[in-house]
Amino acid sequence: MNRIKFLRPGLYTSIQDMKRIGYKKYGIPNSGPMDEYSHILANWLVDNNYSSETLEINYFGPKIKFNFNTTIGICGANFDAKINDKRIQINRSIKVKAGDVLDIGVCLNGGRVYLSFSAKMKLKKSFNSYSTYEKINIGGINGKKISKNDTINFNKSEESIEKKIPESFQRKYQEISNIRVIKGVNYSMISKNSLKKLGNEFNVSSESDRMGIRLNGNKLKVSDKKSIESTVVSKGTVQLPPAGDPIILMSDSQSTGGYPIIGNIARVDISKVSQIKPESKLKFKFITLEESESLINFEKRKFKSQLGIDLSS
Amino acid sequence: MIGSLNITPSGDSILIINSDNPITQEKLSSIVDKIKSSNIPEIEDIIILKDHIGLIYNPYTTSYNELKSKVNSSIDKNSIRISNKKKRIWKIPICYHTDLASDINEVSKKLNLDTKEFIRIHNKSTYIVDIIGFLPGFLYLGGLNNLISLPRRKTPRKIIPKGSIGIANNQTGIYNIESPGGWNIIGRTPHELFDKNSDPPIKIQQGDTINFYEIDINEFYKISNL
Numbered sequence: 001m002n003r004i005k006f007l008r009p010g011l012y013t014s015i016q017d018m019k020r021i022g023y024k025k026y027g028i029p030n031s032g033p034m035d036e037y038s039h040i041l042a043n044w045l046v047d048n049n050y051s052s053e054t055l056e057i058n059y060f061g062p063k064i065k066f067n068f069n070t071t072i073g074i075c076g077a078n079f080d081a082k083i084n085d086k087r088i089q090i091n092r093s094i095k096v097k098a099g100d101v102l103d104i105g106v107c108l109n110g111g112r113v114y115l116s117f118s119a120k121m122k123l124k125k126s127f128n129s130y131s132t133y134e135k136i137n138i139g140g141i142n143g144k145k146i147s148k149n150d151t152i153n154f155n156k157s158e159e160s161i162e163k164k165i166p167e168s169f170q171r172k173y174q175e176i177s178n179i180r181v182i183k184g185v186n187y188s189m190i191s192k193n194s195l196k197k198l199g200n201e202f203n204v205s206s207e208s209d210r211m212g213i214r215l216n217g218n219k220l221k222v223s224d225k226k227s228i229e230s231t232v233v234s235k236g237t238v239q240l241p242p243a244g245d246p247i248i249l250m251s252d253s254q255s256t257g258g259y260p261i262i263g264n265i266a267r268v269d270i271s272k273v274s275q276i277k278p279e280s281k282l283k284f285k286f287i288t289l290e291e292s293e294s295l296i297n298f299e300k301r302k303f304k305s306q307l308g309i310d311l312s313s
Numbered sequence: 314m315i316g317s318l319n320i321t322p323s324g325d326s327i328l329i330i331n332s333d334n335p336i337t338q339e340k341l342s343s344i345v346d347k348i349k350s351s352n353i354p355e356i357e358d359i360i361i362l363k364d365h366i367g368l369i370y371n372p373y374t375t376s377y378n379e380l381k382s383k384v385n386s387s388i389d390k391n392s393i394r395i396s397n398k399k400k401r402i403w404k405i406p407i408c409y410h411t412d413l414a415s416d417i418n419e420v421s422k423k424l425n426l427d428t429k430e431f432i433r434i435h436n437k438s439t440y441i442v443d444i445i446g447f448l449p450g451f452l453y454l455g456g457l458n459n460l461i462s463l464p465r466r467k468t469p470r471k472i473i474p475k476g477s478i479g480i481a482n483n484q485t486g487i488y489n490i491e492s493p494g495g496w497n498i499i500g501r502t503p504h505e506l507f508d509k510n511s512d513p514p515i516k517i518q519q520g521d522t523i524n525f526y527e528i529d530i531n532e533f534y535k536i537s538n539l
Contacts, residue, residue: 024358024369026507026514027449127512136449136490136509185323230444230453232327232360232367255360256446264324267372292325293376300373311373 002068002119002154009147010062010104015121015140016251018051020129024255030235031131031139032251034210035112037171037271038076040309042114045073045093045163050309053123053130055115055146061104062146066096068154071118071161077110077173077275091165093118109173110275119157133252166306171272176201176281180269182292184238184261185231191223198284202246206278210252213273215282219244222260233257236265236273248273266292268299318344318388320381325372328380331365338441338520341366344388351387355380361519363443363455401521405487405502407436407478408533413501416466420480420497424461432527434458435499440485440523450489450507450515454523457485469495476501478525489515503528503536 006013016039019032033039033056040050055062061079074081074090081088082103088094090113096102104113123130126138137143141150190198203217221244233239237249239259248265249257250273265273266287276282287295303309317333330344341361348359348368355375360367370380409417409432421431440454447453457480465481470493473479477488479496486496489507507515517523528536 021357023514025360025445025519027446027451028514126509127514135492138509182324185321185329229363229365230446231329231362231365232323232369234324234327234369236324236326254447256362256444261323264327267325289322289325289377293372296325296372312371 002070002156003151004067004154005065006062006146006148006150007065007101008063009145009150010057011060012058013062013146014056014132014134015053015123015130015146015152016056016132017053017130019251020127020131020133020139023127024232027255028127028136028138029133029252029255031129031133031210033112033114034251034274035076035114035271038112038275039114040303040311041091041165041169041307042073042075042116044307044309045075045161045165046071046116046118047159047161047163048116048118050311052116053121057104057113057115059111060106061113063104064102066100066102067098068119068156069095069097070154070157071095071159072102073116073163074104074113075116075165076113078108079113080105080108091170093161093163095160107277109277111277112275117154117157118159118161119154122153122155135252168302168306171275173275173277176283177272177276178283178285179273180266180287180292180295181238181263181284182266182289183286184263186222186228186240186260187262189222189224189228189260190240190262191221194220194222198286201281201283204276204278204280204282205245208250208278210250212250212253213248213276214245215248216245220246220262228258228260230256230258231261233261236267236270237261238263238265250274266295268292268295320384322377323367325377326370328368328370328377328384329365330368330384336364342520347390348384348387351383351390353380353383353387355383360446361444401518403517403521403523405504405506405523405525406528406532406536407500407502407525408528408530409435409500410530410533412530413474413477413533414499415470416479416497417499420461420463420499423463426461431461431499434461435480435485436525436527440525442517442519442521442523443484445515445517445519448488448490448492448494449509452487452489452506452517452523454485454487455483457483459483463497465495466497469493470498473498474501476503476505478502500525501533503533
């Protein structure tokens, strides 16, 4: 049996495919990778469909033993990664042999990296997705993050692939991330004073997780205290709870929310948000829906023309 | 005809449909039926809320304006007819015993009611499923009697057991999975309404009617152990 075994699970490693679609109406979140951009590129490295399952690795990675020959792809933030104690480059496909040990250590910038396999994992889907969602234990391996000594079985695959993520797709992780955002449905509730502070720096809190990225250091207020009806929220929705510290909802976020929505992160910038290290800074830049849509179209054309990936399929 | 429907964007991947005039749950679900029957592939999910509808779409497959016109024409194609679907009514057992209802005594005290009176009021109302969401299978039920309305707890609890029934503001709600939460817990149902191994995982739909009937703690454990 083709198999990998986790000698060390890492801080929080989980199996994610693109997303679980169509179950928000029952309160089940989309899940899926925090950084879809790197997830897509990791799959490209091993010739997989862009929505296939990968391992999402957060801050400190796993140690994995292979018992078969295959090709893997690693894409995302820069991690200290080794095979059999020899340093390897990420953002490219890598051949591994039976007996090899892959050791993904600490992240050097950003926060997340995605590990793809040219071989297909043998797993069971839950609600049409492999994505792990721990709250009700669905997807992944028994609905849980990876633990020590877990194994994943694979279908046979010995194809040898050699690919490298082009320079123009590699992201730089900066001290201050400028994030584009569209005005939210409750933008007009923001108080006059807070509107002036909206462009100031926010700090990314270490209390962030797959549900949401919490900001602090720049409290905002709403002028209108009246409560609002719950409405649909999704990845990238920026909520303002009464305490004044905004939350950017992420992959495992709930389907509805009752806090004022002050903005929605532009789709192409959500993956950047997911890579901002805790205690780093973020600044919002407001753009229109039309501008966000042209950024999406630009990204679509770039993926299609340079990598042959059709993001609209 | 429905008239005066507004379609607006929320970010670049959500489309909201609401109305200038008060809109009933029946109208909202018949609009959703229309949209569903048009099979618009760009739509990933449709969520009905208290007075509006949220469509989640994939912005890599459509622009907002393209989707808006598709949605508009699917709604306009025929006049909206209120479907004659039978009203779905669910009868759900609830046990108000203090072992399972950690806040019932405190809540009754705050409301200046004795616990029996509180139970009578909570039990006799007919509730409508306003929203399913927030947590997997969480049911927000509208129709709570004003006499027993009170805000959420100041400090949420770390663990609320599966099946717990709470009240907060003008709603009562059912926690169908164990989770943290801030509602005042006033009872528990032994029925498992959410099943992650079934698709769909919950049979109760938004807009359905819920009636509670009281059971004692012996019956509660009898049903839970089935």
